[in-house]
Amino acid sequence: VELLVVIAVIGILAGLMLPSLARAKAKANRMNCGSNLRQINAAMLSFSHEHKGRLPWMLTRNQGEALWQGLYGKEHTGVHHLWDVRFVFLPAPIRKELVTAKLLASPCDPQVMPWNGLELSEGKWDGFGSAFDGVHVHMDRRAISYAVHLGGDIQRPSSIIALTRNIAGETSYEFEYPASNKRPEFAEFLGAALRHTNRGSPLHGFIGNSETDPAKLQNFAMSGLGKSQGQVMSADGSVKMSNDANLSDAIEEHANTSGGVYIGVNENISRPTQQKIDPVLLRIR
Numbered sequence: 001v002e003l004l005v006v007i008a009v010i011g012i013l014a015g016l017m018l019p020s021l022a023r024a025k026a027k028a029n030r031m032n033c034g035s036n037l038r039q040i041n042a043a044m045l046s047f048s049h050e051h052k053g054r055l056p057w058m059l060t061r062n063q064g065e066a067l068w069q070g071l072y073g074k075e076h077t078g079v080h081h082l083w084d085v086r087f088v089f090l091p092a093p094i095r096k097e098l099v100t101a102k103l104l105a106s107p108c109d110p111q112v113m114p115w116n117g118l119e120l121s122e123g124k125w126d127g128f129g130s131a132f133d134g135v136h137v138h139m140d141r142r143a144i145s146y147a148v149h150l151g152g153d154i155q156r157p158s159s160i161i162a163l164t165r166n167i168a169g170e171t172s173y174e175f176e177y178p179a180s181n182k183r184p185e186f187a188e189f190l191g192a193a194l195r196h197t198n199r200g201s202p203l204h205g206f207i208g209n210s211e212t213d214p215a216k217l218q219n220f221a222m223s224g225l226g227k228s229q230g231q232v233m234s235a236d237g238s239v240k241m242s243n244d245a246n247l248s249d250a251i252e253e254h255a256n257t258s259g260g261v262y263i264g265v266n267e268n269i270s271r272p273t274q275q276k277i278d279p280v281l282l283r284i285r
Helices: 002-050 061-072 079-083 092-098 110-122 214-219 244-256
Strands: 146-149 160-164 191-193 230-234 239-242 268-270
Touching: 002 092, 002 146, 002 160, 002 230, 002 239, 061 079, 160 244, 230 244, 239 244
Parallel strands: none
Antiparallel strands: 146 160, 146 268, 160 230, 191 268, 230 239
């Protein structure tokens, strides 16, 4: 009888402790995710030091062409890749600072792990760039947990540089990028916008792992982050374990900052998703 009582007590204690352990693990994963974002910020800072304070999406047309020609050959002039999250981590200063593509996979985002592993094993440039679209080698967007903010500017400390990919986001609007005379048109699985004028919109929020819309759950949610949970990194290197209210504040601060490379505000993001990839996409072998 005494043994049964002891077993029952142990069972009760275990039942009480398991939820606490799960919460502690989830918090630790978010902190490690924040560490990844800080390293991304350091990589972007390193890139800016070599490009007169400019981040990839801020390069002039000539700078952009020179960057991609260094990777793909002199015939390549695809400056539009400067605002594409599949390409933005490929420049040498960024790869060198990151060291490994593992840092682009959040511990809060187990779905990206198989694809991120392919980057490490098959990536053309030191474990970066495992996918091929028939023209360009680039990263598989399914291997990346983080969106980049195309208005991020190292010289604007409160501007947003990157955030977890589980952002809802609005339809991206046209913006005259410094690198090109053309206006980009984002594919659904790569672009979104966070307009400060729409503060309070449900699109200014994080999609959680309890999302009931199957498409949103599959394409945008990160299984380790619940509703109104995400991480946001600013140009000053600070990372916030954010909720939807914090995100709205960050969007407002981003829009109201000034100085830096260009006048005005860019509110576009390039966001990777788990959306099904076109079957014509090939893998490097």
